Amino acid sequence: MSSNEGAKWLPRKDVIIIGSGWAGSTLATSLDETKHSITVISPETTTPYTPLLASAACGLYEFNLVETPIRHTNKKIKFVKAEVEGIDCKAKTVRCIPAFDDLSVKDFVLQYDIVVIAPGSTNNTFNTPGVSEHAVFLRNAKDAMKIASRIQDCFEKASISGLTDAQKHSLLHFVIVGAGPTGVEVSSELSDLFSSSYASLYPHLKPYVSIAVHDVANQVLSGFDTKPQDYAIGSFTKRNVEVLTGSHIERVEKNCLYTKENGKISAGLVIWATGNKSTALVDSLPVKKTPRNPRILTDSFLRVYTPSSELVDGAYAIGDAADVEDARLPTTAEVECQKAKYLAKALNGKIDREFRYQQAAIVAYLGQNDGVVSGKKDYSGPQAWIAWRSKNFLWTRTWRQKVLIVIGWALDLVTGRSIAPR
Amino acid sequence: MSSNEGAKWLPRKDVIIIGSGWAGSTLATSLDETKHSITVISPETTTPYTPLLASAACGLYEFNLVETPIRHTNKKIKFVKAEVEGIDCKAKTVRCIPAFDDLSVKDFVLQYDIVVIAPGSTNNTFNTPGVSEHAVFLRNAKDAMKIASRIQDCFEKASISGLTDAQKHSLLHFVIVGAGPTGVEVSSELSDLFSSSYASLYPHLKPYVSIAVHDVANQVLSGFDTKPQDYAIGSFTKRNVEVLTGSHIERVEKNCLYTKENGKISAGLVIWATGNKSTALVDSLPVKKTPRNPRILTDSFLRVYTPSSELVDGAYAIGDAADVEDARLPTTAEVECQKAKYLAKALNGKIDREFRYQQAAIVAYLGQNDGVVSGKKDYSGPQAWIAWRSKNFLWTRTWRQKVLIVIGWALDLVTGRSIAPR
Numbered sequence: 001m002s003s004n005e006g007a008k009w010l011p012r013k014d015v016i017i018i019g020s021g022w023a024g025s026t027l028a029t030s031l032d033e034t035k036h037s038i039t040v041i042s043p044e045t046t047t048p049y050t051p052l053l054a055s056a057a058c059g060l061y062e063f064n065l066v067e068t069p070i071r072h073t074n075k076k077i078k079f080v081k082a083e084v085e086g087i088d089c090k091a092k093t094v095r096c097i098p099a100f101d102d103l104s105v106k107d108f109v110l111q112y113d114i115v116v117i118a119p120g121s122t123n124n125t126f127n128t129p130g131v132s133e134h135a136v137f138l139r140n141a142k143d144a145m146k147i148a149s150r151i152q153d154c155f156e157k158a159s160i161s162g163l164t165d166a167q168k169h170s171l172l173h174f175v176i177v178g179a180g181p182t183g184v185e186v187s188s189e190l191s192d193l194f195s196s197s198y199a200s201l202y203p204h205l206k207p208y209v210s211i212a213v214h215d216v217a218n219q220v221l222s223g224f225d226t227k228p229q230d231y232a233i234g235s236f237t238k239r240n241v242e243v244l245t246g247s248h249i250e251r252v253e254k255n256c257l258y259t260k261e262n263g264k265i266s267a268g269l270v271i272w273a274t275g276n277k278s279t280a281l282v283d284s285l286p287v288k289k290t291p292r293n294p295r296i297l298t299d300s301f302l303r304v305y306t307p308s309s310e311l312v313d314g315a316y317a318i319g320d321a322a323d324v325e326d327a328r329l330p331t332t333a334e335v336e337c338q339k340a341k342y343l344a345k346a347l348n349g350k351i352d353r354e355f356r357y358q359q360a361a362i363v364a365y366l367g368q369n370d371g372v373v374s375g376k377k378d379y380s381g382p383q384a385w386i387a388w389r390s391k392n393f394l395w396t397r398t399w400r401q402k403v404l405i406v407i408g409w410a411l412d413l414v415t416g417r418s419i420a421p422r
Numbered sequence: 423m424s425s426n427e428g429a430k431w432l433p434r435k436d437v438i439i440i441g442s443g444w445a446g447s448t449l450a451t452s453l454d455e456t457k458h459s460i461t462v463i464s465p466e467t468t469t470p471y472t473p474l475l476a477s478a479a480c481g482l483y484e485f486n487l488v489e490t491p492i493r494h495t496n497k498k499i500k501f502v503k504a505e506v507e508g509i510d511c512k513a514k515t516v517r518c519i520p521a522f523d524d525l526s527v528k529d530f531v532l533q534y535d536i537v538v539i540a541p542g543s544t545n546n547t548f549n550t551p552g553v554s555e556h557a558v559f560l561r562n563a564k565d566a567m568k569i570a571s572r573i574q575d576c577f578e579k580a581s582i583s584g585l586t587d588a589q590k591h592s593l594l595h596f597v598i599v600g601a602g603p604t605g606v607e608v609s610s611e612l613s614d615l616f617s618s619s620y621a622s623l624y625p626h627l628k629p630y631v632s633i634a635v636h637d638v639a640n641q642v643l644s645g646f647d648t649k650p651q652d653y654a655i656g657s658f659t660k661r662n663v664e665v666l667t668g669s670h671i672e673r674v675e676k677n678c679l680y681t682k683e684n685g686k687i688s689a690g691l692v693i694w695a696t697g698n699k700s701t702a703l704v705d706s707l708p709v710k711k712t713p714r715n716p717r718i719l720t721d722s723f724l725r726v727y728t729p730s731s732e733l734v735d736g737a738y739a740i741g742d743a744a745d746v747e748d749a750r751l752p753t754t755a756e757v758e759c760q761k762a763k764y765l766a767k768a769l770n771g772k773i774d775r776e777f778r779y780q781q782a783a784i785v786a787y788l789g790q791n792d793g794v795v796s797g798k799k800d801y802s803g804p805q806a807w808i809a810w811r812s813k814n815f816l817w818t819r820t821w822r823q824k825v826l827i828v829i830g831w832a833l834d835l836v837t838g839r840s841i842a843p844r
Contacts (some may be wrong), residue, residue, distance in 0.1 A: 038522065045574065045578065062484060062486060063486075064484060069624045070625075079578075079581070080581065080582065080583070081578040081581070081582070082580075082582065098576075099578075100575070100579050100582075102676070102677070103579060103582060103585070104589065105582055105583070105584040105585060108583040109585050110583065147728075152467065153522070154504040155526060156467065156501075156521075156522075157503075157520070157522050158519045159501070159502065159503070160503070160522075160525060160530070161502070161527070161529055163526075163527060167526065201493045202493075227584070255524070
């Protein structure tokens, strides 16, 4: 009998995965179910396809195509809808709080053999007053639906009889805070939406619509090379998207925001896309972390250290919340996926080498048929758009969704975009 | 020059349609745009495909397939998102209140040559305490999404560690109030969902799930013949759906309801489907109406009367909110559509005869591959299901949606139902 066949008869290890993002869900679906009993703990029941969210918010995809549920009919993954409050690395337990406030059970404890910490990150508001209440984020399908619905509301409000021109201009001014990839993608998609479907649906409002991207930095696409940065600026100019670099947001209120440079700016919608910060779990965990905006530091086998640099037994960290010591990897879906797939192979007993990242292109979509790609090589224009769209296609996991996305694209060509936001 | 060609050069008449349901939207899309300037006023931007809502709530259709937006890129229909508060039939104006409470404009007045009153109806709670707060309705796509999301929440809550068997039974008891077509459809779809997808996704919860249909009447499908009634009862028995006829609901509270006959009944979700009542607009309009739960009485040309039976100039009423004097027509989508199409032809100058209803089959879906049809002839079983599904197909208007529905059915067969409720 070979050692592989023998492995099937060993007791299965209890693997707890904290987080249902790219990292957690990729690991959960890649682990060998004959060797592991897998439990995913997360307050979210679905994994969002982050790179498609901006397109979905602007009606290019159905909302159900930009997320996939953790519970699969053909996978034996247990799921617990809860927030992990703490980990006892000695007792090998996690303490959870249900994601529902009307249950008699207020907290509970689960035992593990292996814990994988992948809670991701949360929105960074930089403590700017009013952001959580009055701005919208773009992290999951619910956010995308909210943005689609708020955009439609702005156009419907501006269609009501008796409003002044100034009021229409205010309602139809859309502000994106943050000129990173998400901000650039959202503003490009918004511009495309307003010049296509919405221009036909609300022809009476076309003269009142405007888009502005604000960033505290002095450039857009900070972290990219100058070539894509220049290309993005040129594309914004072509699309009449106003770019305000070096803009300091002081606070956000209902239907307006205040900047240090320009004072009060009225806006129908403020989309906040300034980046990520660590979760409460990562902030409180007594493990080795990076100093500011902490991420968990792992060794090159993705294992977690104590603060005094001893390895913690059976504890791993992947995703946005983790970084490999001395590696300085970007927080992208591609890095997350590569780490998750590596860890699955390692836990399945298929490899015993260290994790090595294979750099691929980072893509930011700059409107229909036009984009920039940075990474292995720089290139711009239609090729980048094709790379971006092919990537979307590869990233989408189930056959059902792949088929519907292709059909969706074909139907977009023939019948125009789908625009029934809820 | 023929009289038809001459008509194009007459000034267009301002037609105001109050309501965006089946009646209002069918009329709006059927009116001749060269003769009429069309404005639809409604607090809802979409028309729901009412007969598909139960299926959508249970994951058989995508939510965006069960509604269609009033604003079309290829139709010149003006839309105003507002509630009509009153009509001045002498001045020929309607007074509107915007469907947004944060606008400086609090009300406004629009002028008409022709007004068509089609505001539909609202949920009838029979003044039962707690229904609006704690039960859910099923009138539009938003309701269907809410039900899908609440069902999933119940199963996720019941999956949390540490709950007692009694608590799981309570969370997974689903109550439908009202055994009319909607109640019968929802309970059949729920039963199918729980025995298919949800049985695979939550195998640990199967023993705890139960469904009950309550009705104050002594029979299900009141208004149908005894044959479909008996068939429905048999089908419920086969599906283990408990039927409680003669059940008087006293009040609904969070996670429970109270009946006169059985006292407190714990439930994860209460779906309220007891029928319709008139809107505030119809209640307040000084026109000729039916006495109780008022509907507007029209002549056989669908024209509105004053209370003293004089015709009101340029005012028509269609849809659930209206009835033809001495005709006693049922409030179904088919009647609504026939009236709307008749009125469009009449206003377009294509016919001058009276409205006559062509009775068609009334269908209630009793679970996959099984149903009852009442109307011209009674038949049961798979043929009824085919009639029902073909009807869905015919009722769905745009080509995009038709194609996606067919593909959706095919994919359901191959990959299982789509179950990512938000």
